[in-house]
Amino acid sequence: MKPAAVFLGLACVVLAPGALGKTVEIRKAVVVKKTVAVKKTPVVKKTVAAKKATPAPSPSSPKLAQAKKVQPAPVSAPAAPDKAYDERELIRMPSPARLALRAEMRDRMAALDAVLQRMRDGQVVEAGQIAQIRLGVALWGNHSRLPQAAQPEQYMPPKMLTLALDGYKAASEFATVALTGDQHTATAMLPQLTGSCAQCHEAYRIR
Known part of the structure; x- marks a missing residue:
């Protein structure tokens, strides 16, 4: 086959209808997938980081101290009855x-x-x-x-x-x-x- 015919065949394949469109669609799909992945990944990381960053109240915090203050005192045993004798x-x-x-x-x-x-x-x-x-x-x-x-x-x-x-x-x-x-x-x-x-x-x- 002559070189001119080979080049002509390659040109036809490259310039075939829909070939360029498919290439563009593939590139767009790749870009969209990459963009979505980039957007979703930080959201997940930020949410997890926010939960981990919340500090638990320490035992000496004012809220826990106030909660301890309002706890009812234990009920003491009833007083013994008065056994004094009425002499009247x-x-x-x-x-x-x-x-x-x-x-x-x-x-x-x-x-x-x-x-x-x-x-x-x-x-x-x-x-x-x-x-x-x-x-x-x-x-x-x-x-x-x-x-x-x-x-x-x-x-x-x-x-x-x-x-x-x-x-x-x-x-x-x-x-x-x-x-x-x-x-x-x-x-x-x-x-x-x-x-x-x-x-x-x-x-x-x-x-």
Whole structure:
């Protein structure tokens, strides 16, 4: 074969339709693949590096110290019950009578407080009125209006009844003086209003 024919054949092959396009497509594919690989690789590396770079909180960090502070303290064992012996005499009475007596004691304490406040403010006559109406002998026997089981006097020993009656009498005596406006004498009689109450509570109990 002649050299001219060989060169002509090679030129035809190179210049054949679609040969140049395929070459370009192959090159583009290679470029695209390389570009994608270059873009994906840094993303993966950066993500892994970011996770590894996050430091774990040290035991001495403020957050852990604060968490330790808010932890509840351990519950201690309950205190042992008080075994002190109450030497006062127990007066046994049914529940209705005990409730009636306690209600009367609460009312007398409120009345005593009102008397002391009036005496402090110089309202002597008003203090005498309260003592006469809510603390005096006129109230003795009010429990007789209650049902039989709710009358506490029948369960009280004689000495306890005497102390109670003395308290009513002292209140009436105070009221008699206070109603005259004699503040000096009425003030001197104030301890009598609470003396019998203190003696009774010191000697007796109902529960």
